[in-house]
Amino acid sequence: xxxxxxxxxxxxxxxxxxxxxxxxxxxxxxxxxxxxxxxxxxxxxxxxxxxxxxxxxxxxxxxxxxxxxxxxxxxxxxxxxxxxxxxxxxxxxxxxxxxxxxxxxxxxxxxxxxxxxxxxxxxxxxxxxxxxxxxxxxxxxxxxxxxxxxxxxxxxxxxxxxxxxxxxxxxxxxxxxxxxxxxxxxxxxxxxxxxxxxxxxxxxxxxxxxxxxxxxxxxxxxxxxxxxxxxxxxxxxxxxxxxxxxxxxxxxxxxxxxxxxxxxxxxxxxxxxxxxxxxxxxxxxxxxxxx
Numbered sequence: 001x002x003x004x005x006x007x008x009x010x011x012x013x014x015x016x017x018x019x020x021x022x023x024x025x026x027x028x029x030x031x032x033x034x035x036x037x038x039x040x041x042x043x044x045x046x047x048x049x050x051x052x053x054x055x056x057x058x059x060x061x062x063x064x065x066x067x068x069x070x071x072x073x074x075x076x077x078x079x080x081x082x083x084x085x086x087x088x089x090x091x092x093x094x095x096x097x098x099x100x101x102x103x104x105x106x107x108x109x110x111x112x113x114x115x116x117x118x119x120x121x122x123x124x125x126x127x128x129x130x131x132x133x134x135x136x137x138x139x140x141x142x143x144x145x146x147x148x149x150x151x152x153x154x155x156x157x158x159x160x161x162x163x164x165x166x167x168x169x170x171x172x173x174x175x176x177x178x179x180x181x182x183x184x185x186x187x188x189x190x191x192x193x194x195x196x197x198x199x200x201x202x203x204x205x206x207x208x209x210x211x212x213x214x215x216x217x218x219x220x221x222x223x224x225x226x227x228x229x230x231x232x233x234x235x236x237x238x239x240x241x242x243x244x245x246x247x248x249x250x251x252x253x254x255x256x257x258x259x260x261x262x263x264x265x266x267x268x269x270x271x272x273x274x275x276x277x278x279x280x281x282x283x284x285x286x287x288x289x290x291x
Contacts, residue, residue, distance in 0.1 A: 002269055004056055005030065012044030012052035014059075016271070018242050036238070061275035069139050070263050070279060072099030079105065080121025081129050088136045101133060104143035104218060109152060111208045112161060115143050115220075116153040130213030139215040141263075146202065146222055146247045147181040147190040165189055170198040172236075175228040182224040190224065193246035194233035203254040210258045219277060222247045222268030244268035245276075252276035 003021040006012035015021050019036030032041075042059075044052045075091070075098050077084040084103060091098045106123045107114035113126075123129050130140045148161045148171070165171040166179060171189035174180035179189025192198040209217070222244040229236035248266060252275075255262050265279035274280075 002271060003032075003034075005032075006044065006049050006052040006056075008049040010044070010046040010048045010051060012046065012049075012056070014042045014044070014056060016040040016042065018238055018271075020241065057274070060272045063274045064276075064278045066278040067261055067263050069099040073097055074100040074102055074141070076102045076104070078103070078121065081123045081132075083121060084123075084129070085132065088133055088138055092136060098138070100139040100141055100215070102141040102143075102218070104141075106142060107152060108212075109159060109161060111144075111205050111212070112148060113142050113144060113209060115145075116149075126212035126214075134213065139263075140213065142209065142214045142217045143220065144206070144209065144217050144251075145220045146193075147188050147224070149184065150187040153185060162187075162189065165191070165201075168197065168201075169232075170195060170201055172225065173230045174226070175230070180226060180229045182221060190229075190243075191247075192231050193243065193250055194231045194239065198232075199250050202250055206251055206255050207258065210255050210262065215261070216263035216265070218281065219248060219251060219264040219266040222266070241270045243270070245270045245273040248273045248276040 003015035003017060003023070004012065005023050013032070015032060015034055017034055017036060017039040019034050019039070021032060021034045024031045024033075044055055046052045046055060075087065077087050084101060088101060090096075103123070104115050105121060106126065106129075107116055108126060133140050148165055149159055150162045151157060151159050166189070170192060171179040172181070172192050179187060181188030181190045191202050193202070225236045225240040225243045227235070227237045227240065229240075231239055244266075247268070248264075251264065255264075263279060264277050265281045266277040267281045267283055269280070
């Protein structure tokens with residue numbers, strides 16, 4: 001979603017647009033197609049590819065400097081506080097280096113935490129859980145995403161957050177008049193970051209996450225916007241590539257004010273969004289061990 005093309009030789013092209021762009025690269029050159037209004041193109045002629053990136057980020061912003069602990073090993077732990085404490089104690093006992101534990105199956109409905117499509121365990125009060133692991137010398141990471149579900153899988157009771165989003169008009173709407181979000185087993189709705197009330201609601205969720213003692217999180221999703229989606233201030237045709245920028249910016253502004261040392265890692269990006277997330281996650285990796 002970042003319309004920048006550059007080479008190791010120092011040639012670069014940046015399309016300053018929020019519309020979807022397509023780049024076709026050939027042996028003899030390249031072609032660019034952009035859907036939408038007239039576009040400003042910027043050509044870079046630099047000594048090398050690294051200098052192109054330096055010029056590009058001089059315009060669009062640099063990522064925040066990661067905290068020192070982010071360069072240490074992170075380990076994932078699932079299925080409850082007992083499993084997390086057991087892993088933490090073993091790591092310290094056996095002198096295995098690890099700076100952070102990532103817990104993404106802790107489900108917290110009011111704060112919209114957690115990923116429910118794995119086996120979730122019981123963690124108890126989040127602040128007490130993070131406090132125990134802080135005593136062991138670990139940073140604790142959780143998981144957030146910018147949409148709400150009609151209900152928390154596998155339970156049947158409706159989500160109060162989803163109900164609130166629908167009733168107060170805080171969600172992106174599809175062409176069918178229903179909330180629009182990622183395709184899952186239950187209906188979902190992305191938060192409308194062009195609606196100031198939607199931004200306030202999201203920032204309330206993230207404020208609670210910070211107060212629970214987390215040191216960072218995976219700031220997932222942000223790319224599930226369709227061209228015919230309807231926002232308070234436009235449609236998906238013009239806002240789909242801007243959604244990650246609005247999402248990460250709104251998150252960083254409130255959480256950075258509460259704790260400037262927090263670290264988020266994200267996958268969805270658009271022009272300028274690198275300013276608001278210190279770590280880029282490249283997406284799910286797959287392997288088949290066929291070597």
